[in-house]
Amino acid sequence: xxxxxxxxxxxxxxxxxxxxxxxxxxxxxxxxxxxxxxxxxxxxxxxxxxxxxxxxxxxxxxxxxxxxxxxxxxxxxxxxxxxxxxxxxxxxxxxxxxxxxxxxxxxxxxxx
Amino acid sequence: xxxxxxxxxxxxxxxxxxxxxxxxxxxxxxxxxxxxxxxxxxxxxxxxxxxxxxxxxxxxxxxxxxxxxxxxxxxxxxxxxxxxxxxxxxxxxxxxxxxxxxxxxxxxxxxxxx
Numbered sequence: 001x002x003x004x005x006x007x008x009x010x011x012x013x014x015x016x017x018x019x020x021x022x023x024x025x026x027x028x029x030x031x032x033x034x035x036x037x038x039x040x041x042x043x044x045x046x047x048x049x050x051x052x053x054x055x056x057x058x059x060x061x062x063x064x065x066x067x068x069x070x071x072x073x074x075x076x077x078x079x080x081x082x083x084x085x086x087x088x089x090x091x092x093x094x095x096x097x098x099x100x101x102x103x104x105x106x107x108x109x110x111x112x
Numbered sequence: 113x114x115x116x117x118x119x120x121x122x123x124x125x126x127x128x129x130x131x132x133x134x135x136x137x138x139x140x141x142x143x144x145x146x147x148x149x150x151x152x153x154x155x156x157x158x159x160x161x162x163x164x165x166x167x168x169x170x171x172x173x174x175x176x177x178x179x180x181x182x183x184x185x186x187x188x189x190x191x192x193x194x195x196x197x198x199x200x201x202x203x204x205x206x207x208x209x210x211x212x213x214x215x216x217x218x219x220x221x222x223x224x225x226x
Contacts, residue, residue, distance in 0.1 A: 031210055033210075042201075042216055042219060043203075045215070055213075094210065094212045097210040100161060100211055100212075101158075103148075103155040105155045106155055
């Protein structure tokens with residue numbers, strides 16, 4: 001157990017819908033990272049938050065957004081879902097910039 | 113941006129043999145190179161990492177080497193065991209960015225046959 005908690009573990013939804021994925025980082029970790037893992041694109045960095053502020057952006061679609069709350073948990077919002085958004089979404093956290101990141105167990109999103 | 117190429121995509125070895133996975137990176141400013149192991153349906157787990165001021169690092173049966181000039185790094189697993197079977201990912205991150213903001217290789221499916 002990495003200490004990073006993601007909910008839900010599985011999510012099935014229809015095209016055009018909106019979902020919210022939740023991540024609780026390890027106790028004391030200020031940075032949260034979101035990744036998407038799909039068969040064709042591999043593990044892709046989406047976005048990073050540090051202590052409530054957006055720190056870095058990767059290949060995140062405009063239909064996707066994220067935020068980090070004062071208690072440091074983070075949410076990834078995916079809207080206008082398409083079949084191609086089906087993937088594993090991982091959250092990771094780290095305590096500081098130059099420390100390793102620990103991954104949560106992921107949320108498997110299936111868009112039908 | 114950074115690009116990480118990983119080879120081979122699949123690797124099959126007999127138990128007890130060694131396994132080597134190689135990665136190349138494009139950004140000469142990259143300075144942190146972790147390796148993650150991911151079992152089917154599970155989260156990526158860090159198994160070893162190396163920073164650009166070090167050429168080699170070992171942890172029991174696992175070692176990583178880094179050649180900054182050639183911009184490549186490799187994972188070496190000795191005395192492989194069936195439980196080493198998994199997907200292995202190399203990754204890199206640029207100096208000045210967080211160690212969690214990673215560019216991953218495409219992964220290597222390692223199968224260790226008993």
